[in-house]
Amino acid sequence: MNGLPPPGRLRLMTWNIHGGIGPDRRFDLDRIASLVAKHAPDVLALQEIDTRGRDIDCLAPLRGLDIHHFTEARTIAVPDGHYGHALFSRWPTSDVVLHDLSVWRYEPRIAIETQIATPFGPLHLVAVHLGLFIFERRRQAGMLAAMARRVRGMPTVMMGDFNDWFSFGQVTRTMSHVLPERTRLRTFPAQKPALRLDRVYCSAPGMLADAFTDPAARAISDHLPIIVDLALPARGNAVPAEPAEAGHVDSDTARTGGVIDDPEPAESR
Structure with a gap:
């Protein structure tokens, strides 16, 4: 499926681009x-953006996507470049916060949280790239659930590479209490997808109007992207949430600038 989303829908896309190396x-x-560009997303989350050892101008193709509001999370910064993930939005973003999800001395992890002023109402959105180890993801999932509980009266979407190797893993079990609807598409490894590492979670049933991948990405990255057509609930019908505290760090690097896959086993729902 290509082109623009159907009328009344938002198109979201998340993709781990493997540093731009196919x-x-x-x-x-x-x-x-x-x-x-083929899928014309309104909101785009890209993981594993890597400029290390390259001129910063290497990112020019991404800047040319005509998705003007940009927030990045540089999880690794060295003299010859940086590595991390980014969020692009067609509409203005506000209240941008970078949440430090890092655990001990393992690879730094940051979640990008923001509110997007869409034509269909405000959307609370979090873009992530979680850790490789189960105990990391257990803690990170708890922090993400707290972010979702803190927001009242506004639909919430969390998307990115969750690295949750098992369909019934800790991330899904924790987040399903506050974000009950999710994609179930296999995205990794791209050549023969077997694992649902990349996901989109939503706060209300019926928000996922459609979800699909693009097999053409097999020649470009080790992950397939997820493209979602989103239907925001009517205002006032967003799932209520309880307030909760979530640690965060403010950063100078933040700037505003298909077909659903086969069902998972019953115990994973």
Whole structure:
């Protein structure tokens, strides 16, 4: 499925781009940008953006996507570049916060939280790239659930690479209490997808009008993207949530600038 989303829908896309390096071991953000542009997302989350060892101008194809409001989370910054993930929005964002999800001395992890002023009402959105280890994700999932509980009267979407290897893993079990609807698409490894590492979670049933992947991404990254057509609930019908505290860090790097897959086992729902 290509082109614009149906009338009255928002199109979201999340994709781990593997540093811009495809299975041919070639760095090429032009082909990343071309595939993204084909689906015309209103909101785009990209993981594993990597400029280390390259000129910063290497990101020009991403800046040319015509999705103007931009927030990045640089989880690794070194003299010759940086590594992390980013969120692009067609509409203005506000209340941008970078939440530090890092656990001990393992790879730093940051969640991007914001509110997006869509034509259909405000959307609370969090973009993530979670840790590789179960105990990391257990703590990170708890922090994400707290972010969802804190927001009242506004639909919430969390999307990205959750690295939750098991369909009934800790992330899903924790988040299903506050974000009951999610995608179930296999995205990794791209050549023969077996695992649902990349997901979109929503706060209300019926928000996921459609969800699909693009097999053409097999030639570009080790993950397939998830593209979602989202139906926001009518104002006043957003799932209420309880307030909760969530640790965060403010950062100078934050700037505003298909087909649903086969069902999971019953115990994972």
